[in-house]
Amino acid sequence: GENVEQHPSTLSVQEGDSAVIKCTYSDSASNYFPWYKQELGKGPQLIIDIRSNVGEKKDQRIAVTLNKTAKHFSLHITETQPEDSAVYFCAAKERNKIYNQGGKLIFGQGTELSVKP
Amino acid sequence: DSGVTQTPKHLITATGQRVTLRCSPRSGDLSVYWYQQSLDQGLQFLIQYYNGEERAKGNILERFSAQQFPDLHSELNLSSLELGDSALYFCASSSPRGRYNEQFFGPGTRLTVL
Numbered sequence: 451g452e453n454v455e456q457h458p459s460t461l462s463v464q465e466g467d468s469a470v471i472k473c474t475y476s477d478s479a480s481n482y483f484p485w486y487k488q489e490l491g492k493g494p495q496l497i498i499d500i501r502s503n504v505g506e507k508k509d510q511r512i513a514v515t516l517n518k519t520a521k522h523f524s525l526h527i528t529e530t531q532p533e534d535s536a537v538y539f540c541a542a543k544e545r546n547k548i549y550n551q552g553g554k555l556i557f558g559q560g561t562e563l564s565v566k567p
Numbered sequence: 568d569s570g571v572t573q574t575p576k577h578l579i580t581a582t583g584q585r586v587t588l589r590c591s592p593r594s595g596d597l598s599v600y601w602y603q604q605s606l607d608q609g610l611q612f613l614i615q616y617y618n619g620e621e622r623a624k625g626n627i628l629e630r631f632s633a634q635q636f637p638d639l640h641s642e643l644n645l646s647s648l649e650l651g652d653s654a655l656y657f658c659a660s661s662s663p664r665g666r667y668n669e670q671f672f673g674p675g676t677r678l679t680v681l
Contacts, residue, residue, distance in 0.1 A: 484669065493657055493672035539610060554600065554612040554623050555670060
């Protein structure tokens with residue numbers, strides 16, 4: 451089955467700096483890679499995702515890149531703000547070989563991002 | 568607010584007991600997924616239902632079971648509880664449309680087994 455590794459486990463940056471979180475996956479059949487932000491006491495919130503037929507996607511200060519050959523994808527946050535402080539999870543969707551609908555998400559271990567004012 | 572609701576928010580119980588966690592998916596979503604989040608295991612997939620039918624199973628213990636009802640809400644039943652079952656339990660839902668099926672998570676139920 452799919453396996454996702456995420457680095458680093460903790461990341462501390464100054465407000466205004468950029469933050470980069472990297473993930474690798476093992477199953478070349480995986481075709482969907484979402485990123486979630488989890489604040490204390492809340493559920494994971496989908497912030498951006500990328501499909502396997504796209505190399506990069508941007509949404510304001512957040513961007514995600516995908517390298518299918520190397521089987522890794524990264525989250526880039528520019529101009530970080532204190533409210534970006536949270537735990538970030540990458541995930542890969544493991545294809546359900548029997549049913550077309552859905553597919554379980556395999557999560558990385560999480561990165562605790564701290565943005566210092 | 569993702570539109571996914573979960574009750575209760577907190578649950579404290581004793582070892583050996585049985586509890587039921589409830590999830591209502593976003594309007595129009597047919598798939599419901601259950602995940603367990605613990606400090607040592609991270610976010611782990613438990614089980615998926617699509618329109619009332621089980622579609623995928625993760626490393627879900629035999630003491631755990633789930634179902635999805637005709638109104639599409641889902642319940643996760645945990646029995647013979649052990650201390651190690653203490654965790655956050657999340658439900659997520661996804662739309663039947665589209666190929667990639669983005670999953671939206673609820674606020675979770677924090678289970679504490681004493």
